[in-house]
Amino acid sequence: MRLLDKLRWIRRARKRHPPDVAEQAGETGEIQASRIIENLRLALPVRCFRALRVPKTSEKGKHEIDFLVASPFALVALEVKHWGGDVEMVGTSKWRQVSSSGEIRIHEDPLARNRTKLCDLLAYLQKNGAPLRTGLAHSLLVLTNDRVDLGTMVANEEGVVRTRDLESALRGLLAPCRLSGFRLLLVRLGLCRLEAPIRDLEGMVRVIERLPTWDRVELFGDALLRGDVQNRGLVLHDGSTITRRETVEIRIEIPRSLWTLLRRPSAHWKDSDGRRRRAALRLPQQIELKLGGRNEVRSIPIEHVQRVTFGWRDESYYDLERPALRSYRPGMRFAGTIAGITEFGVFVNLDGHRDGLVHVSTLRRRRMSPTDYAVGEPLTVRVQATAIRKGKETIDLELSE
Numbered sequence: 256m257r258l259l260d261k262l263r264w265i266r267r268a269r270k271r272h273p274p275d276v277a278e279q280a281g282e283t284g285e286i287q288a289s290r291i292i293e294n295l296r297l298a299l300p301v302r303c304f305r306a307l308r309v310p311k312t313s314e315k316g317k318h319e320i321d322f323l324v325a326s327p328f329a330l331v332a333l334e335v336k337h338w339g340g341d342v343e344m345v346g347t348s349k350w351r352q353v354s355s356s357g358e359i360r361i362h363e364d365p366l367a368r369n370r371t372k373l374c375d376l377l378a379y380l381q382k383n384g385a386p387l388r389t390g391l392a393h394s395l396l397v398l399t400n401d402r403v404d405l406g407t408m409v410a411n412e413e414g415v416v417r418t419r420d421l422e423s424a425l426r427g428l429l430a431p432c433r434l435s436g437f438r439l440l441l442v443r444l445g446l447c448r449l450e451a452p453i454r455d456l457e458g459m460v461r462v463i464e465r466l467p468t469w470d471r472v473e474l475f476g477d478a479l480l481r482g483d484v485q486n487r488g489l490v491l492h493d494g495s496t497i498t499r500r501e502t503v504e505i506r507i508e509i510p511r512s513l514w515t516l517l518r519r520p521s522a523h524w525k526d527s528d529g530r531r532r533r534a535a536l537r538l539p540q541q542i543e544l545k546l547g548g549r550n551e552v553r554s555i556p557i558e559h560v561q562r563v564t565f566g567w568r569d570e571s572y573y574d575l576e577r578p579a580l581r582s583y584r585p586g587m588r589f590a591g592t593i594a595g596i597t598e599f600g601v602f603v604n605l606d607g608h609r610d611g612l613v614h615v616s617t618l619r620r621r622r623m624s625p626t627d628y629a630v631g632e633p634l635t636v637r638v639q640a641t642a643i644r645k646g647k648e649t650i651d652l653e654l655s656e
Contacts, residue, residue: 268558271476284337284399301326306468318372326429334369343406366396385462467567485543492535499565580648587638611650
């Protein structure tokens, strides 16, 4: 890159993207709720999940559950709102919010929407072999802004709680009073068995952990975008790609001043083995992000990005009808296409449903390397083995004769 091109690049990279006010308010409310839940985890045997995306049962698409808290006694879905002003119920399915400036906003009943999300979650658990009785699932709407005034009908609605009452409400659902603090301590230490309605909590947790969250793209200037990253990953200078399969988070280092003029744009990440990695990025490139809750794909130049966090790694969520892992038996041959290239091997799409990995050690035995291949190139492979590693279904491949 010539000096003049580098100066133009730095000028574009220094553009600041301020955070969205509504996004900041929502984040503030979720942080408050998160702190209370974290304190609760110190005292109770609970598991917490944030921003889970649950498949809808009646139509295509996904719901987002702000928080899901599970214990051996119950499952609680939390919808968090940081609304201010006056909130009143209008009719049977609408809530009206009047802000301090007099602005009027009409919302769909958030408590009813959260109950719908919870019902779809139960359907998902049932479908994936972790059924749960309806009576053990609860819905709460958490209002975190102290400067919100609730109308009589909203205040009396079952399931609506303020921040100050959240901990006691969760305790009442997740740890019935018949379970003393001393016995809870024994349970956490493994010295006492807990006879509870949800007998296989860990099995249910494993199913829940397959659900994705939003991908997050943080821009220079603190703006945060949530959605689905459409790219297979970020392209490095050598032509390889970092994808969600290899890491959860990628930090982008971009020169933004004359003092960093000699630095090359680079990516920093932890690989699947936990090793810290760093490599130069290919320029130019963009991140294609389908914004959460909106049918809009935004192209983000890489020079504006500070961090990319992948919200999911198990692609089976997006292809529920694909064949089961056990149907890919060792010895089966596939005329597949290369779906991704990394330094530790080549990912091959077998049949339009699943990808498998030809490890770099297998390629070396043929005097080949990942750089000898290109994405989209046809490749005939044979299934070597299947496994579940760290909760992820994997298929190991070898080159077919």
